[in-house]
Amino acid sequence: MTKVLILGAHGRIAQLARQQLLANTDAQLGLFLRNANRLTVQDADREQVIDGDAGNQADLEKAMAGVSVVYANLAGRNIEAQAKAVVAAMKTTNVKRLIWISTLGIYDEVPGAYGKWNHQMLDDGYLPTYAAAAKVIETSELDYTIIRPAWLDDKDEIDYEITHRHDIFKGTEVSRKSVAAEVVRLIQSPNEAIGDSLGLNKPNTEGDKPAWY
Template identity: 65%
Template structure:
């Protein structure tokens, strides 16, 4: 049995990942979010729904006692949340973290798409997500950072990955693909430890995502 703590559980990717994780009967989930009423109907014998603030070390420690893996799909005060997650995991003796970030935090997106991505995301977004990722990378956790391309709602699982230090590929990827990668890492937590993975749909190179 694997106990997965899902932080930011009401997010679109997190909901898709929850469904995929529950397809494995060995997985038990704790869904952590600011307003537990939003997911009240999700509670079951394998799902616990907990209200809390991901920037609060105390709130996080309160739900980490039984967790084996932390999957964080957070937004908002992302740097403060990263610091709280690391501190709470350290205090709880937890090691395995799957952390959703974004493309461009290492200035790894090449060409015109990279310039466009900066135009869209500079001014506070890339900077704070980059700082949050550095907090994770500077920790002693067994982390995997996931850097998705621009996200679509396509009902498909089609992705490839690049490593930190490699040029980012493609312009887009489906949320369902990111959820599938999360489920894959939960199924075999020994994969991709201390790696930062760029994730894109193959053959989607261009100056911007197709819908822009």
């Protein structure tokens, strides 16, 4: 049986992925986060809430016992340090499969006016740190997949298309529910997209910025 460790389990995408995993798979879930009292177990037979710091290798190693897949939904200015801790812990515990949420623009792959706007919005410490974290993952020798969503919204829809590591990014927006669906799909297909970095966007949303911004 698949055991999934969700790092940053209180995040909105992570919570949507959690719901989809409970509904559509028989996976066991480890819900790893700081201040674990923020989450309540929904299925005591399949879930365990784990209080820990994703920047602390010892916390991560303890949580990774018996894990098949690590899904990292982390954020913050210390994202590069978290990436290093995750990689080190996975190597120590012999866990190979990693799904890592990043952001669009880390390869300067967003074209035109939208790319310029994205830089203006995210260059202040955000894109450089997320790019650095992605480099840690890409040089880790783990079986990783990076996901780079477009700008996120909370629409109740699953509607997305994928670009790959060396493709020009398409579209300006995507729902968090769509990103969660791709995470679940990858968990269910553990040999797919290994070593790739997937851009996710809603089709036909090209423009200078998200329509709702």
